Amino acid sequence: MARYRQLQESELDAAQRRVWDACKAGPRGSVPPPVHVWLQSPGLAEHAHQLGAHVRFGTVFTQKQTEIAILVTARYWTAQFEWSAHVRLAERAGVPPAVIDAIGERRPPVFADPDDQLIYDFCHGYFSRHRVDDATLERVRARFGDTGLVDLTGLIGYYSFVSVTLNVFEVPVPAGGSTLPE
Numbered sequence: 001m002a003r004y005r006q007l008q009e010s011e012l013d014a015a016q017r018r019v020w021d022a023c024k025a026g027p028r029g030s031v032p033p034p035v036h037v038w039l040q041s042p043g044l045a046e047h048a049h050q051l052g053a054h055v056r057f058g059t060v061f062t063q064k065q066t067e068i069a070i071l072v073t074a075r076y077w078t079a080q081f082e083w084s085a086h087v088r089l090a091e092r093a094g095v096p097p098a099v100i101d102a103i104g105e106r107r108p109p110v111f112a113d114p115d116d117q118l119i120y121d122f123c124h125g126y127f128s129r130h131r132v133d134d135a136t137l138e139r140v141r142a143r144f145g146d147t148g149l150v151d152l153t154g155l156i157g158y159y160s161f162v163s164v165t166l167n168v169f170e171v172p173v174p175a176g177g178s179t180l181p182e
Contacts, residue, residue: 079163084177
């Protein structure tokens, strides 16, 4: 039995429809796979999609920096669907293929931009040790402020939630999508 099923608009109840419509009207312009899962719990779906819109589109980070953080998170969780979707978005945001490959292969990437390096250091450091060392935390705070520090923490927390959802419900990678080695 398949764990994931993409919902159809015609089968939604009123609570699910509100979330669906809000997703389509928001910055994504669509209803992504984790929301299809979360719609089984409309209250969770409503809050989760709003948090996702904020951490992806409403922070001080560039789209490139956001995608670096998402790729590091997807790699940590070996979230195949998330990796596949965000490799394309990272490429469009200007993340060099060599950086994407290094993250996917668990090698330290080389960044031209020190801010991109800082994002990577924070995310990779957290997932490596489940802590962020004082020096990295203070570098993030000095560069992006307390709001940026909290938003970056929320970004990797949210995409961890997304990754766990995608993995538990075995959301398939679209044909031709990039995948990670286990």
